Amino acid sequence: MIELDNVAYSYGGDSLFADLSLQLQPGSFQFLTGPSGAGKTTLLKLCYGDLLATSGSVTLFGKDAATLTRDDVAMTRRRIGVVHQDCQFLDHLPLTENVALPLQVSGRTHEAEGNLTDLLAWVGLSRQADQTPPQLSGGERQRAALARAVITSPDVIIADEPTGNVDWEMSQRLLTLLIELNRMGKTVLIATHDLNLIRFAKSQVVANVLRIKGGRMETGVTL
Amino acid sequence: MQLWALLQGDRHADRAVPPTGFTARLTVFTAGAMAFLAVFALALSVATGRLADRWAAELAQTSTLRISAPVGEVDAQVTAALRVLETTPGVGSARSLTEEEERALLEPWFGPDLPVDSLRLPQLIEIVETGDGYDASGLRARLQAEVPGAVLDDHTRWRAPLIDAATRLRTLGWIALLLIGGAVAAMITLAAQSALSANAQVIRVMRLVGARDAYIARAFVRRFTLRAGAGALIGTALGLLAVALMPDGDTGGFLTGLGFSGTGWLLPLLIPPLAAAVAFFATRAAALRTLRSQA
Ligand SMILES: Nc1ncnc2c1ncn2[C@@H]1O[C@H](COP(=O)(O)OP(=O)(O)OP(=O)(O)O)[C@@H](O)[C@H]1O
Ligand SMILES: [Mg+2]
Secondary structure, three states: OEEEEEEEEOOOOOOOEEEEEEEEOOOOEEEEEOOOOOOHHHHHHHHOOOOOOOEEEEEEOOEEHHHOOHHHHHHHHHOEEEEOOOOOOOOOOOHHHHHHHHHHHOOOHHHHHHHHHHHHHHOOOOOOOOOOHHHOOHHHHHHHHHHHHHOOOOOEEEEEOOOOOOOHHHHHHHHHHHHHHHHOOOEEEEEOOOHHHHHHHHOOOOOEEEEEEOOEEEOOOOO | OOHHHHHHOOHHHHHHOOOOHHHHHHHHHHHHHHHHHHHHHHHHHHHHHHHHHHHHHHHHHEEEEEEOOOHHHHHHHHHHHHHHHHOOOOEEEEEEOOHHHHHHHHHHHHOOOOOHHHOOOOEEEEEEEOOOOOOHHHHHHHHHHHOOOEEEEOHHHHHHHHHHHHHHHHHHHHHHHHHHHHHHHHHHHHHHHHHHHHOHHHHHHHHHOOOOHHHHHHHHHHHHHHHHHHHHHHHHHHHHHHHHOOOOOOOOOOOOOOOOOHHHHHHHHHHHHHHHHHHHHHHHHHHHHHHHOOO
16 A cells, blocks of 8 residues: 655755665554654655655555645545644644544545544543644643544554553553554554553554664564 | 635635634725725726717717808808808718707807897807818818808817827726736735745645645635625725715716716626635635645
8 A cells, every 4th residue: 555665765964764665565553663763753754745755666555656746645645544743733723623624624524423522532532622732731632633543534544653642541542443443454554662552552463563773674573 | 616616615624724814804905995996997987988988979070160240241151151161071061050049059158038139140050070070271271261251160179189188098097997906916915825824834734634735725715705805895885985975067077077877887896706806816826826835
């Protein structure tokens, strides 16, 4: 579905990484780890067309990312639910409308009704539904971001540190949601530092662990 | 982008872009002020056009020949003058006015009881011109030789430069309208651009969740189109009121003639939809250009 082949990326200076390859097979569950600043977020951005690789090829749903039109990029993003490390909300809108935004921009507003309530209950934000993102705690924002990422029931879910600010119990709860979605056939890629989270996932599902370090990618990492 | 869909609007797309009170008020004000000016430019064009047409028609119509001669010679001179006029190129017809017609002409000045009989009035000959008219100085020379008592009074001729001026003024009015339209487009573009850059983060979030450029642009386009339309509506209404309150006069004077007549009053009603259309295209161009330049 998403394929990076010998990809390099640089923000202008030296390459952050080079000759890096990654495949997201349909239905797979993968973790991406590595030290802070190694390029995890950057790599994820390549996967949803937010950045274009400096060299190498990125294939998104069978299409070369470099040749996508702006409308193609929009359509591609509708198939990928993303939890951004910095959340990215519309600060003037209440939580419900933020979470439903992906449905709204793709003209599927009618699907929001029941889904939204269930989803907010699952991530424990029913009470905060009418609050705006700046009024939420860091962990609440992350939970909202996860809800927004999965509301359209996308083929691929990419989560950048989705549990960075939440307690262990909530982390497990959020991960369980992602595992459930994976069982329903969704492809999941999670960037995290949290080894406990990876261990917990591995006890429930077949999960592959990738590590990016010093500009190289290790696959099948054992903890 | 369908206009109808635009007017109906998408509540969610509209809400996604936060309200910007300041640019909103500026846009409404600008559109209103420009519409107000447009009403006057339009009134100027319409009125000067009407004036030019009327003057031109009067000019084309007639001039008069006045014959003052000792009593016994009047008839002979009239006959001679008519003969000269018959053979003058550019003269369609010529006839002497009857006593009643002369009385009617003088009535406004001297009242109905004027004893025409006891006055020695000059005999008037009305000349109706054809095409571009006759050569006035040539005719004068011939009349001087053959009809010594004749004075050619081509009184409407002095209006020729005025007609030119009126026609020019009408053109200037139209140019002013075009400039006003251009200024509205420019100002709306600036306002839209400032709204777009103020909302860069909103646009980024919408792009990230899969919004297409057209969807994002629509929220801005709708906003500015409605604002410009509403502002122009107010400005047009005030402008029309001002024109309607202009002192009225039937003298055909230029200043009192500034205004609309009959169905002409419908013409300014085109201003608000035109302003909205200008805003629509200006904002859409600005939005799509800005969006394309962003990641
Ligand atoms: N927009 C940018 N411009 C320049 N450099 C950047 C930019 N974004 C990231 N970087 C640099 O690229 C490197 C990798 O950043 P990235 O966010 O991908 O790391 P990460 O692995 O996600 O780190 P963390 O675990 O802290 O989230 C960092 O050194 C960062 O400073
Ligand atoms: Mg990161």
